[in-house]
Amino acid sequence: MRRLQLLSALALINGVRWIVPRRLRARWIAEWRGELWYLWKARSSQTAATNDHAPSGVFSRSLSSIPHATALARQEWTPDMLVQDIWYAVRRLSGNPGFVLIAVLTIAIGVGANTAIFSVINSTLINPLPYPDANRIVYLWSLIPASDFMVTPGGEDVRAWREQMTSFEEMEVWATKHVTLTGEGEPVDLAAALASQRLFAFLGLQPSHGRGFSVEEARDDARVVVISDGFWRRRLGGIADVLGYQLLLSGEPHEIIGVLPRSYVAHAPFFDTEIFLPLTDDKIDEAESPVAVGRLKRGITAQAANAEFEALAAGSTADGEPDAATRVGHAMRPQEMVGDNFRTSLFTLQAAVGFVLLIACANVANLLLARGTAQQREMAVRAAMGAGRGRLLRQLLAENLLLAIAGGLLGYGLARLGVTVLIALRPESMQNLETIRVDPSMLWFALGVSVLTGIVFGLLPAMQGSRPDVLDQLKDATRSGTPSSRRVSVRNMFVVAEVALSIVLLVGAGLLLSSLGRLLTSDIGFDPHNVLAMSLDLPKDRYPEAAGRMEFRRQLEEGVALAAGDRIESMAVASYPPPRGGVWFSTFAPEGGDPTPSLEKVPIFTTWGSPGYIETLRISLVHGRDFVPGDEEDESNPVIVSAEWARRMWGDERVAGRRFSAQGRGAPTLFSVVGVIDDPRLTGPVERYNDLLVLQPQDTADAALSILVRAEENPLAFVETLKQQVWAIDPDVPIGDVALVEDLMAGTLAPQRFNAILVTLAAGVALSLALIGLYGVLSYSVGQRTREIGIRMALGAERSHIVPMVAWQGMRLVLIGVFVGIVSALALGRLIESLLYEVGAFDSLTYASVVAVFAFVSTLACLVPATRAARSDPMLALQSE
Amino acid sequence: MGPATLEVLQAIAGGRLYGFDIMDATELPGGTVYPALAALERDALVDSDWEDPEVARGEKRPPRRYYVITARGQGALRSEIERLHRLAGLADDSGIDGANTTSTPEMSPRKA
Numbered sequence: 001m002r003r004l005q006l007l008s009a010l011a012l013i014n015g016v017r018w019i020v021p022r023r024l025r026a027r028w029i030a031e032w033r034g035e036l037w038y039l040w041k042a043r044s045s046q047t048a049a050t051n052d053h054a055p056s057g058v059f060s061r062s063l064s065s066i067p068h069a070t071a072l073a074r075q076e077w078t079p080d081m082l083v084q085d086i087w088y089a090v091r092r093l094s095g096n097p098g099f100v101l102i103a104v105l106t107i108a109i110g111v112g113a114n115t116a117i118f119s120v121i122n123s124t125l126i127n128p129l130p131y132p133d134a135n136r137i138v139y140l141w142s143l144i145p146a147s148d149f150m151v152t153p154g155g156e157d158v159r160a161w162r163e164q165m166t167s168f169e170e171m172e173v174w175a176t177k178h179v180t181l182t183g184e185g186e187p188v189d190l191a192a193a194l195a196s197q198r199l200f201a202f203l204g205l206q207p208s209h210g211r212g213f214s215v216e217e218a219r220d221d222a223r224v225v226v227i228s229d230g231f232w233r234r235r236l237g238g239i240a241d242v243l244g245y246q247l248l249l250s251g252e253p254h255e256i257i258g259v260l261p262r263s264y265v266a267h268a269p270f271f272d273t274e275i276f277l278p279l280t281d282d283k284i285d286e287a288e289s290p291v292a293v294g295r296l297k298r299g300i301t302a303q304a305a306n307a308e309f310e311a312l313a314a315g316s317t318a319d320g321e322p323d324a325a326t327r328v329g330h331a332m333r334p335q336e337m338v339g340d341n342f343r344t345s346l347f348t349l350q351a352a353v354g355f356v357l358l359i360a361c362a363n364v365a366n367l368l369l370a371r372g373t374a375q376q377r378e379m380a381v382r383a384a385m386g387a388g389r390g391r392l393l394r395q396l397l398a399e400n401l402l403l404a405i406a407g408g409l410l411g412y413g414l415a416r417l418g419v420t421v422l423i424a425l426r427p428e429s430m431q432n433l434e435t436i437r438v439d440p441s442m443l444w445f446a447l448g449v450s451v452l453t454g455i456v457f458g459l460l461p462a463m464q465g466s467r468p469d470v471l472d473q474l475k476d477a478t479r480s481g482t483p484s485s486r487r488v489s490v491r492n493m494f495v496v497a498e499v500a501l502s503i504v505l506l507v508g509a510g511l512l513l514s515s516l517g518r519l520l521t522s523d524i525g526f527d528p529h530n531v532l533a534m535s536l537d538l539p540k541d542r543y544p545e546a547a548g549r550m551e552f553r554r555q556l557e558e559g560v561a562l563a564a565g566d567r568i569e570s571m572a573v574a575s576y577p578p579p580r581g582g583v584w585f586s587t588f589a590p591e592g593g594d595p596t597p598s599l600e601k602v603p604i605f606t607t608w609g610s611p612g613y614i615e616t617l618r619i620s621l622v623h624g625r626d627f628v629p630g631d632e633e634d635e636s637n638p639v640i641v642s643a644e645w646a647r648r649m650w651g652d653e654r655v656a657g658r659r660f661s662a663q664g665r666g667a668p669t670l671f672s673v674v675g676v677i678d679d680p681r682l683t684g685p686v687e688r689y690n691d692l693l694v695l696q697p698q699d700t701a702d703a704a705l706s707i708l709v710r711a712e713e714n715p716l717a718f719v720e721t722l723k724q725q726v727w728a729i730d731p732d733v734p735i736g737d738v739a740l741v742e743d744l745m746a747g748t749l750a751p752q753r754f755n756a757i758l759v760t761l762a763a764g765v766a767l768s769l770a771l772i773g774l775y776g777v778l779s780y781s782v783g784q785r786t787r788e789i790g791i792r793m794a795l796g797a798e799r800s801h802i803v804p805m806v807a808w809q810g811m812r813l814v815l816i817g818v819f820v821g822i823v824s825a826l827a828l829g830r831l832i833e834s835l836l837y838e839v840g841a842f843d844s845l846t847y848a849s850v851v852a853v854f855a856f857v858s859t860l861a862c863l864v865p866a867t868r869a870a871r872s873d874p875m876l877a878l879q880s881e
Numbered sequence: 882m883g884p885a886t887l888e889v890l891q892a893i894a895g896g897r898l899y900g901f902d903i904m905d906a907t908e909l910p911g912g913t914v915y916p917a918l919a920a921l922e923r924d925a926l927v928d929s930d931w932e933d934p935e936v937a938r939g940e941k942r943p944p945r946r947y948y949v950i951t952a953r954g955q956g957a958l959r960s961e962i963e964r965l966h967r968l969a970g971l972a973d974d975s976g977i978d979g980a981n982t983t984s985t986p987e988m989s990p991r992k993a
Contacts, residue, residue: 027946030931030943030944030946031900031945031946033943034937034942034943034944034945034946035899035900035901035945037942037943038899038901038940038942038945039901041940041941041942061901061904061911063911064904064910064911064912064914064915065911066912067910067911067912067913067916068911068912068915068916071912071915071916071919072916072919075919
């Protein structure tokens with residue numbers, strides 16, 4: 001114990017000594033050791049006299065050695081020397097353009113991929129909102145008690161929160177509203193947003209032209225609009241007198257009073273919004289899916305706000321306990337709105353590109369080591385002329401850092417390009433990718449990663465290169481440099497690491513592709529092929545009554561049937577084509593019975609279809625019948641349920657004719673089951689609703705319509721026919737989206753496809769880099785062994801012996817790398833299990849395939865240099881140096 | 882010459898001192914004292930050497946390094962002190978309150 005202080009102090013000196021310039025180091029160590037020993041002895045005598053336990057202050061005194069060493073080091077490295085080192089590095093690198101190109105490009109690929117994916121993470125998870133004080137902005141939801149489901153809040157909720165909640169500085173609301181733009185070419189259905197009066201100020205959006213809504217305009221529901229810069233330029237041709245221009249929206253003239261700035265980025269949930277109308281408080285209830293946002297007061301967390309929400313909800317019920325009708329407010333930070341699966345995908349991608357970067361760095365490190373071997377003589381001459389090791393090390397590090405920074409800058413450029421391509425190719429359903437931006441802070445990320453890379457992976461080659469064997473190198477004037485066995489081991493170790501990392505990535509890609517394959521071929525319980533879906537939105541101003549909309553639908557069905565004749569197999573009208581629909585939360589109970597617990601507080605998927613819906617989508621009917629004309633007006637509320645829903649309610653599928661009640665926030669409603677269908681997955685193969693589905697008659701109270709037409713031959717040929725039939729009835733009805741249902745269903749797998757493609761791309765790059773690294777190391781080794789191979793062949797070795805001998809040198813590394821890679825993949829597989837569908841993380845077929853593919857390509861990579869070695873002329877080989 | 886360097890030089894002026902003793906005498910940290918010593922040595926204002934190895938061996942420890950002021954260092958120290966005196970005199974003449982003036986540093990050599 002007495003000596004611990006001294007030993008610790010001496011250990012510190014030993015560690016710090018490397019900072020001290022070499023010429024001063026010996027004296028510095030001796031001086032500090034002398035002082036510390038003396039102090040320790042002096043203090044030991046004192047404590048012995050006073051019977052204290054241990055002499056104090058020795059270690060604390062030794063801490064002063066750090067600033068001392070640093071001060072000495074700073075004296076050695078003046079700004080002049082830094083400039084010299086950089087200039088020298090530039091001169092040395094310019095003599096080797098091929099090496100520089102390969103090294104910079106390799107680093108750029110690794111850094112670029114990492115910067116691109118980190119930009120995605122930054123834009124979606126870290127800084128998702130490009131608005132002022134964004135860290136205090138939260139989305140406000142209504143939480144279904146005792147479930148994880150949240151719905152958009154109703155108008156009465158928002159009004160109550162505004163009045164009673166103290167956690168928020170302000171709350172603003174917007175809601176989607178579909179309007180029909182006419183008078184500017186073809187009638188167009190536009191997704192507009194109803195915005196509360198202070199919404200623009202809340203988001204820090206100052207119109208570039210004109211202004212936002214006034215209090216009076218919001219209160220009086222004035223006919224004014226604010227448009228986006230994109231709308232102004234694309235639809236109005238960027239006209240100069242845009243303010244005051246009248247737009248005909250849903251038959252009513254609206255005056256343009258403002259244009260949002262170009263910097264306005266369509267952000268969730270504004271994605272397609274180009275037109276904003278004023279939202280009055282009383283319109284919130286009628287509005288479609290209102291979204292509320294709040295800005296928390298300074299110092300208030302989202303958790304504190306949620307606690308206040310819960311207290312408010314508890315106070316609203318008689319017994320303080322929330323029931324099925326209670327909605328509890330919930331503040332959610334934008335980062336939390338990213339689904340767990342998307343979050344896992346992002347982190348998986350970041351890990352994948354991280355592996356690519358490590359492999360790229362290992363390749364560059366190997367290149368540097370090889371280059372260092374070739375330049376040993378030059379280093380020896382410089383050392384003999386007086387260059388200290390520190391100076392040589394600094395100069396080599398300067399070279400590596402220059403390469404790394406060049407690679408980082410190029411990588412940043414590649415990242416910007418990559419993100420642009422990513423956004424352009426993003427699936428329609430992944431709208432959150434639209435907000436990705438590579439902002440200037442990502443340049444610092446790219447440079448930071450590349451500098452770290454340069455230091456970590458350049459340090460070892462630099463340390464080896466700065467310690468040349470001066471005597472040996474100078475003795476033999478013809479010697480070009482032979483790698484030490486330690487240097488060869490390091491290079492082999494890098495190759496093994498690259499192989500292992502590639503294997504992990506390939507296994508990950510294989511599992512994701514396998515999972516995607518299962519998803520694409522899974523049985524979704526209906527046939528989406530050859531079905532065309534065309535969406536319409538009947539303007540409410542011209543079709544205010546259900547009867548009018550019903551008449552339109554009837555005329556449309558008649559017109560299409562007449563025009564298309566036998567060319568279509570079947571048709572139906574729905575509120576939405578699959579996979580869209582609604583979510584139904586209620587307390588369900590059989591007529592006269594108790595509520596069914598397994599159907600309570602779980603989301604039920606619901607959609608609306610006319611007679612022919614089941615036939616058009618080829619859904620199997622298990623019991624009962626399809627809808628018939630008149631069901632939509634039948635007061636017994638006929639519905640068709642899925643077999644799973646029926647089993648949960650009654651323990652049986654054959655339940656046509658039975659009745660049940662559903663109670664939401666109002667009085668219970670009775671429904672009659674007229675049919676049971678065989679659990680179609682209308683939302684797609686990735687299970688979200690546990691096959692719980694209730695199909696209701698197409699509700700003419702809803703102005704949204706989709707025509708579904710099944711035709712075995714080219715359904716898209718009917719698009720014009722359908723349009724003509726719509727406009728024959730009413731030329732001002734806008735046509736919305738037109739798509740094949742199979743494409744819409746394929747869109748539900750867009751995230752999985754996207755993920756699998758990106759990870760496969762990363763795995764492909766990793767595999768290529770690893771093979772290049774393997775080939776490079778083996779080629780270099782063959783080059784070094786040319787003389788040895790020549791001797792062997794001169795002594796009678798057949799070429800057929802040389803090939804396996806050389807190839808085995810590479811395959812040995814591959815085998816070790818594959819083993820390490822497989823073990824690592826088994827350990828890490830669990831992390832991506834949530835992304836897999838019907839494929840386990842330890843799928844043996846995937847592992848076997850990966851090993852087989854890697855073994856095949858790596859054998860080729862090894863055979864090329866081996867074959868080249870076997871073809872060399874023994875005489876020339878013997879003469880080589 | 883900075884104040885810390887001056888203080889270190891003045892501490893050594895009293896006689897030869899070892900590094901840690903200078904730290905104790907000036908109450909300055911090692912990160913200040915040792916760079917000051919390096920600068921003084923570089924400018925030939927102080928000299929340094931190892932103590933008698935027999936002494937160290939007898940006490941079963943490595944030898945220490947001591948510092949002594951050179952003649953040139955003495956001259957530099959005198960010049961600095963004179964300069965500070967002049968500065969203090971100027972401050973008096975300008976009527977600055979005596980309580981706010983920097984008093985001349987203690988000139989007596991500190992015991993090693």
